[in-house]
Amino acid sequence: MSNMDALLSEDQRMVRDAARTFSQAQLAPHAAEWDKLGALPESAVKQMGELGLLGMLVPAEWGGTRTDDLAYALALEEVAAGCASSATLMSVHNSVGCVPILKFGTPAQQQHWLPRLVTGEVIGAFCLTEPHSGSEAHALKTRAVLHGTGAEAYWVLNGSKQFVTNGERAGMAIVFAVTDPALGKKGLSAFIVDTSTPGFTVARKEAKMGIRASDTCAITLDGCRVPAANMLGQAGEGLKIALSNLEGGRIGIAAQAVGIARAAMDAAKAYAAERLQFGAPIEQHQAIGHMLADMHTRLNAARLLVHHAARLRTAGVPCISEASQAKLFASETAEWVCSKAIQIHGGYGYLEDYAVARHYRDARITQIYEGTSEIQKIVISRHL
Ligand SMILES: Cc1cc2nc3c(=O)[nH]c(=O)nc-3n(C[C@H](O)[C@H](O)[C@H](O)COP(=O)(O)OP(=O)(O)OC[C@H]3O[C@@H](n4cnc5c(N)ncnc54)[C@H](O)[C@@H]3O)c2cc1C
Missing domain, CATH: 1.20.140.10 (Butyryl-CoA Dehydrogenase, subunit A, domain 3)
Structure with a gap:
């Protein structure tokens, strides 16, 4: 026990120790092999879900394991010490997969996605970056156009997303697109997209220098039809959510x-x-x-x-x-x-x-x- 431990609560120590035991026993011995393979096995992701590592920012009412931000940081340090690629999956899934739905989702969206996200049954992805828009995160070209009215209304998404972590594995992606080009930064909106929707395709899995077992993908949106009810937050709140x-x-x-x-x-x-x-x-x-x-x-x-x-x-x-x-x-x-x-x-x-x-x-x-x-x-x- 290092003397930094003295400043941790009993709960934080328990979370950290559980993550360490898991990571050293189940991740670290395989990390080199997964790096060569360029993929994480389903079994490892499933184990992370069972241990509660994929719902660490979601409260118990949704089945999550949230305690506090330090416990989450401690767990991520442990997972990363065993396998950095697993930590990338965990970080994106928790932080930009679950949290936006928790914070901005309607009760129906939360009910539909959160219980499956926190167990890892569904893995989340976050599609903000585009080939021409990186640090300048609002300079998006992906376009969403509304068709129909009332319960029949749907958005059609067209564009290219770059560097999408969990791109191959994700069942749910939060996709950012321009809904009103005249409004600039205030004309962006966020959508919850089921990745099995026709028109959402993995164009390419990138070959990387590191975190090779984490799947980083280019995604093409080609006539991807998203029900209006899948908009996350209000129209124009995209950048705020991002x-x-x-x-x-x-x-x-x-x-x-x-x-x-x-x-x-x-x-x-x-x-x-x-x-x-x-x-x-x-x-x-x-x-x-x-x-x-x-x-x-x-x-x-x-x-x-x-x-x-x-x-x-x-x-x-x-x-x-x-x-x-x-x-x-x-x-x-x-x-x-x-x-x-x-x-x-x-x-x-x-x-x-x-x-x-x-x-x-x-x-x-x-x-x-x-x-x-x-x-x-x-x-x-x-x-x-
Ligand atoms: C493995 C991997 C996983 C990723 N996962 C995701 C993901 O899941 N979802 C997602 O949306 N994105 C993801 N990203 C994208 C990542 O967030 C961007 O790559 C990053 O924000 C930088 O954008 P860029 O690559 O376009 O570089 P650029 O923005 O083009 O930057 C190039 C260089 O210019 C510098 N620069 C740019 N603007 C300025 C400025 N104003 N002042 C000074 N310097 C500046 C940068 O610091 C950098 O050194 C991922 C990227 C990688 C490589």
Whole structure:
């Protein structure tokens, strides 16, 4: 038990320990194989659902396992330390799959989707990014046009979505589209789309540098007909919905970064204790000992920023800057820690046979998605 544990509640420790036991036993031993395969098996996702990891932001009344934001961050760190791709699935599903329906859904939409989302029976995806619209998230070209009236009314969606996490596996996707081009940012709306709807197709599964077992897809919407009742929130609320869980989403990715870095740190510590050079374990060479000390210190600093932002969020204190600081610092730290872990492994660290090469590849995405490091700095500087 580290001394940081003393600040956790009994419930938070229990959630963390359950996630750790699961992740180390069921995810970590297979993460390298899944990375090579480029896919997570259904059985792993099912187990995550059974353990409650896929309903962590939804209250018990919908069958969810929500306790607080720190418990969620702790669980994500644990899952990421075992398998970063599983943490990506978990983060997107919880944060931008379940939460928008919880916050903006009608009772009928909540009733239809939430009980199946929290168990993992249905996995969620979030389709905001487009080929020409990334950091400038509102510059969408996907168009939704209303046909018919009353109970017969439906929207027809046409366009291309890029970088959709869980794109192949998802049964439900929240899709953002332009409903009134004359209104600019206020002319965007969100739709809950059953991915079996004709016209919703996976155009391509991307080949990636890291988190390879997470399916990232290009999606084509071609005459995709969505009942009017599937609009999420009001017409024109698309951008508000898209940006509504940035705090939570960024705390989640920051926790994922800490988890990946911790796995690399643990591997480096173990290797430094057993690798002999010049008649001694390399950890006894001061350069390596100091490298480990720096890694440990920066990793703890990153974790504290994550916990601080999560605690503020649980307390209902606005923390958009703190969430960005946690995401910025944890993701940059993760890349740095993973790079040092490779250095400590020498040439072996450069081989795919050792986990640190995968951790380094996996860590890199945390500086990009849910807002790049450059975008986090814009947010932080605006709040100074
Ligand atoms: C593996 C993966 C999974 C993803 N999952 C999802 C998902 O599930 N759903 C979804 O909607 N999206 C998803 N994304 C998209 C992700 O959020 C975007 O890639 C990210 O926001 C950056 O957008 P972009 O790639 O278009 O880069 P761009 O916005 O084109 O940025 C390119 C570079 O310019 C910089 N830049 C841009 N604007 C500014 C500015 N104003 N000031 C300074 N620098 C700037 C950026 O920081 C970056 O360095 C995913 C991406 C990846 C790679």
